[in-house]
Amino acid sequence: MRWPSPAAVRWMMLAALLVLWEVLPKTGALPELLLPPLSKTLAVLFTDRYVYFAALLVTLYEVALSMLIACGLGILTGALVGGFAVLRNLLLPVFSSLYAVPIVILYPIFTAWFGIGSSSKIIFAGIYGFFPVMLSTAAGIRTIDPQFLLAARSMGATLTQQITRVIIPASVPTVFAGLRLGGALAIIGVVVSEMLTASAGIGYLVTLNRTILDSPRVFAGILAIFVLAIAYHMLARAIESRVLVWQAAGRRRKSSSPDTSATVPAPVAA
Amino acid sequence: MQHLANLTERRDRTSGHAIEVAHVSHVYAGADGGVPALHDISLSVEAGRFVVIVGPSGCGKTSLLMMMAGLRGQSQGTILCHGKPILEPDPKRVGVIFQEASLFPWLTTFDNIEFPLSLRGVPRSERRRRSQAMLSLVGLEGFGERYPHELSGGMKQRVSIARGLVQDPPVLLMDEPFAALDEQTRMTMGHELLRIWSTASKTVVFVTHSLTEAVYLADEVLVMSARPGRIVDRIEVTLPRPRTYEMMATDVFGRLRERIWQQIRETV
Numbered sequence: 001m002r003w004p005s006p007a008a009v010r011w012m013m014l015a016a017l018l019v020l021w022e023v024l025p026k027t028g029a030l031p032e033l034l035l036p037p038l039s040k041t042l043a044v045l046f047t048d049r050y051v052y053f054a055a056l057l058v059t060l061y062e063v064a065l066s067m068l069i070a071c072g073l074g075i076l077t078g079a080l081v082g083g084f085a086v087l088r089n090l091l092l093p094v095f096s097s098l099y100a101v102p103i104v105i106l107y108p109i110f111t112a113w114f115g116i117g118s119s120s121k122i123i124f125a126g127i128y129g130f131f132p133v134m135l136s137t138a139a140g141i142r143t144i145d146p147q148f149l150l151a152a153r154s155m156g157a158t159l160t161q162q163i164t165r166v167i168i169p170a171s172v173p174t175v176f177a178g179l180r181l182g183g184a185l186a187i188i189g190v191v192v193s194e195m196l197t198a199s200a201g202i203g204y205l206v207t208l209n210r211t212i213l214d215s216p217r218v219f220a221g222i223l224a225i226f227v228l229a230i231a232y233h234m235l236a237r238a239i240e241s242r243v244l245v246w247q248a249a250g251r252r253r254k255s256s257s258p259d260t261s262a263t264v265p266a267p268v269a270a
Numbered sequence: 271m272q273h274l275a276n277l278t279e280r281r282d283r284t285s286g287h288a289i290e291v292a293h294v295s296h297v298y299a300g301a302d303g304g305v306p307a308l309h310d311i312s313l314s315v316e317a318g319r320f321v322v323i324v325g326p327s328g329c330g331k332t333s334l335l336m337m338m339a340g341l342r343g344q345s346q347g348t349i350l351c352h353g354k355p356i357l358e359p360d361p362k363r364v365g366v367i368f369q370e371a372s373l374f375p376w377l378t379t380f381d382n383i384e385f386p387l388s389l390r391g392v393p394r395s396e397r398r399r400r401s402q403a404m405l406s407l408v409g410l411e412g413f414g415e416r417y418p419h420e421l422s423g424g425m426k427q428r429v430s431i432a433r434g435l436v437q438d439p440p441v442l443l444m445d446e447p448f449a450a451l452d453e454q455t456r457m458t459m460g461h462e463l464l465r466i467w468s469t470a471s472k473t474v475v476f477v478t479h480s481l482t483e484a485v486y487l488a489d490e491v492l493v494m495s496a497r498p499g500r501i502v503d504r505i506e507v508t509l510p511r512p513r514t515y516e517m518m519a520t521d522v523f524g525r526l527r528e529r530i531w532q533q534i535r536e537t538v
Contacts, residue, residue, distance in 0.1 A: 147372045154339055154359045154366040155386035155433075165389070169376045246376045246417045 036216040041223060044216040051205070056224055058118065058200040059190060063228075065122045066186040070129030071179055077130075078137025078175075083167075092138065099131040104192060111197045121198065125189025129182035136178025140171030173244055180236045187229055202228075287350075288441050288473035289315040289338060294347030295498075296333060306498035307333055308344070313492060313501055317352075317440065320467060320474045322484040325494030326534055331477045334499065335445050338475065339366045351441060361386045365434030369446040371426035373418040373433075379405070380414040383433045404432035407466060424455040431463070435470060442467075444476045448483070456480075457515070460487055464513060481534075485526045486513055493530055495537035503533045 004012070022038040024030045032040070045052060081087050081095070107124050114120040144167060152166045194203025206221035296308040307330045315321045325331045336342040338349055340356040349356045351363050359366075373382045381388075383401040392400075405414055408428040418426055427447055434442055447463075448456040460483055467474055478484055484491050485507055493503040507526060509517055517523050 145372075147368060147370050148374065150341060151366075151368060151372040152385075154341055154361065154368075155389060156359055156361045157389055161389055165385075166374070169374070172376070246378075246419075 033213065033215050036219055040216045041219040045220040045223065048217065048220070052202070052220060052224060055200060055202045055205050055221075056228070059194065059202045059225075059228070062118050062121045062125065062190045062194075062201065063187050065118075066125035066129060066190055067183050069122065069126030070133050070182045070186050073126070074130045074133025074178065074182055075137050075175065078134040078178075079141060081134070082138035082141030082171075088138070088142070095131065095134060099135065103128055104196075107193055107196055110193075116197050116199055118200075121190050121193040121201070124193045125186045128189035129184075129186035131182075132185060133175075133178045133182035136181070137171065137175050140174030140178075141167060143174070144170045173247065176240050176244065180233075180240065183232060183236060184229070187225075187232060191225055286317055286352075287314045288317040288319075288352060289313075289475060290348075290350040291334070291338070292348050292350075294334070294337065294344045294349060296330070296337070296344045296346075309498040309500050311347070311499065311501055313504075315473055315475055317473050318471055319489045320464075320476065320487055321490045321492060322476045322478060322488035323492045323494060324478060324481060324484045324530060324534065325499060326496045326537070327479060329494045329496050330499035331494050332445050334494075335366075335443050335475065335477050339364055339443050341366070361437050361439060363439050364441045364443055365437065365439040367427075367430050367434045367442065367444045367447045369449050371418070371423075371430040373426055373429055375418050378415050378417055379410070379421070379429050382418070382429055383436050385433065386437055400436055401432070404436050405429075407435070407470070408432045409462065422455075423451050424459055427451065427459060428462070431466065435466075435472075439472075441473045441475070444474065446478055447476075449478070449480075456483070461513075461515070463487065464511075468512065481527050481530050482518065484530065485509075485523055486518065491526075491530055493533040493537075502537055503530075505529060 018038055021035070025032045025035045025037045077091075077095075081091050103124070106127075107120070110120040110124050114123060148166050148170055149162055152162050157165060190201070191203040194201035195207045198204040198207075202221050202224050206218055206225075209215075209217035209221065291311055291313045294308060294311045295306070297304040297306050311334060323331045323334065333342060337344050338351070338356060340359040351360075354363075356364070373379075374385065377385065380398065380401050383404055384392075384397040387397045387400065401414070405411055408431055410425060410428050410432070413421065413425065413429075418429070421429065430447070434444075444463075448459045451459060463474075464487060476487060488507045491503075491505040491507060492501050493505070494500065495502045505526060509520075509522060509526075
């Protein structure tokens with residue numbers, strides 16, 4: 001028997017989980033309070049679709065703005081810290097240690113400062129996502145092969161051209177890795193802060209319904225966040241492979257990969 | 271007048287001294303007064319010649335080459351290229367080829383070769399025409415759309431040579447360009463380089479630590495001593511051109527190789 005491909009197995013596992021989600025509570029193996037059946041969850045999601053849609057819009061708005069803060073500030077600070085040794089020595093240790101701090105501890109302060117509306121979530125999640133973006137941008141710039149810059153100089157590149165034509169494209173892959181992580185952290189930041197103190201958003205709905213033991217509505221919120229996070233991940237991947245065509249090119253053309261001596265005409269016989 | 275100026279320039283390119291190094295010394299700054307790297311080096315390279323610099327590792331031969339390229343300054347002395355001092359990199363006068371092919375992985379072969387042209391805003395069609403010509407010169411037609419990681423080591427160095435030649439500089443400086451290649455590819459590439467050199471009529475200054483490569487390629491071998499680097503010998507390679515692989519087995523080849531080896535051994 002041939003083994004199915006990993007992708008097929010993954011889809012089968014997902015299908016199995018969904019079936020179990022439906023069957024386990026239905027057969028009474030698990031109480032519906034702990035796990036409401038999939039059909040019930042979807043039904044609630046449908047009847048309350050306006051509520052959930054409005055909440056999703058709030059969450060998406062907060063996620064979008066906090067990603068903007070995380071990416072914008074992160075790339076800017078990372079470029080400065082990566083590019084200038086003085087700033088690097090001064091700030092990099094500080095940022096690295098701050099990254100290890102559970103910043104969520106600051107969230108109560110943010111609600112006091114910025115209110116329980118969207119601003120506190122945006123600022124908190126923005127800071128949360130800022131660190132990986134900033135650190136990987138700095139690393140991307142710092143680890144550029146000095147040979148690239150030497151070659152560019154030998155070809156007469158000015159400082160500006162060295163930055164735009166060499167440093168930026170060379171650091172793009174590392175920066176992207178940071179952006180992907182930073183974006184994911186921004187989503188986490190928004191949802192967590194909505195669950196803690198909020199008046200709107202999917203996270204808020206989940207907490208609200210949990211306190212009144214409305215399991216289907218809790219799971220509906222969870223499902224919405226799952227879909228959001230996975231959609232984000234797939235989008236980030238798609239953008240990344242678009243931008244980094246030069247990294248994927250080899251894999252695409254592997255079958256026709258060249259080999260020196262075979263494909264290059266032999267030297268003129270002497 | 272313009273026509274006359276062009277004529278003079280053309281004559282400059284094919285006669286006289288392409289590179290003149292006069293009393294160049296270099297000291298690396300250090301805690302205890304610095305490390306002397308190069309000591310009073312003077313040499314001149316006639317236009318159109320293929321000159322190879324050999325020496326033990328760490329003798330400063332690469333530093334000397336980087337100074338000729340304007341990529342690094344020297345503590346003392348002057349370096350002239352066709353009569354004018356080299357103060358900064360000038361790809362129109364001097365093309366540089368490095369040990370690592372140092373192609374930009376995010377650019378295709380075409381875009382890599384055209385990089386120095388695009389820095390100067392040469393129009394796209396003109397760029398493509400010239401990179402096409404260079405690509406066929408180095409024997410890589412059909413690989414223009416490939417990315418560097420899709421090319422083998424030898425092919426990358428071919429692209430790197432094409433990039434060094436694309437602005438048609440009279441002088442080509444090569445810093446151990448084939449050192450990272452395997453033996454067979456290295457021999458093939460040496461042979462290819464001689465072919466390109468004979469069609470493109472360039473002055474080449476080539477740094478290597480391979481004595482065989484030195485004798486095989488050079489009109490003239492300059493031997494440097496261990497640090498602080500000095501020129502300790504200048505050897506004319508009298509082997510006829512075009513060079514062939516068979517020449518490596520001849521007595522003349524062996525004696526030349528032996529003489530260089532003696533020089534290097536004595537100075538270490």
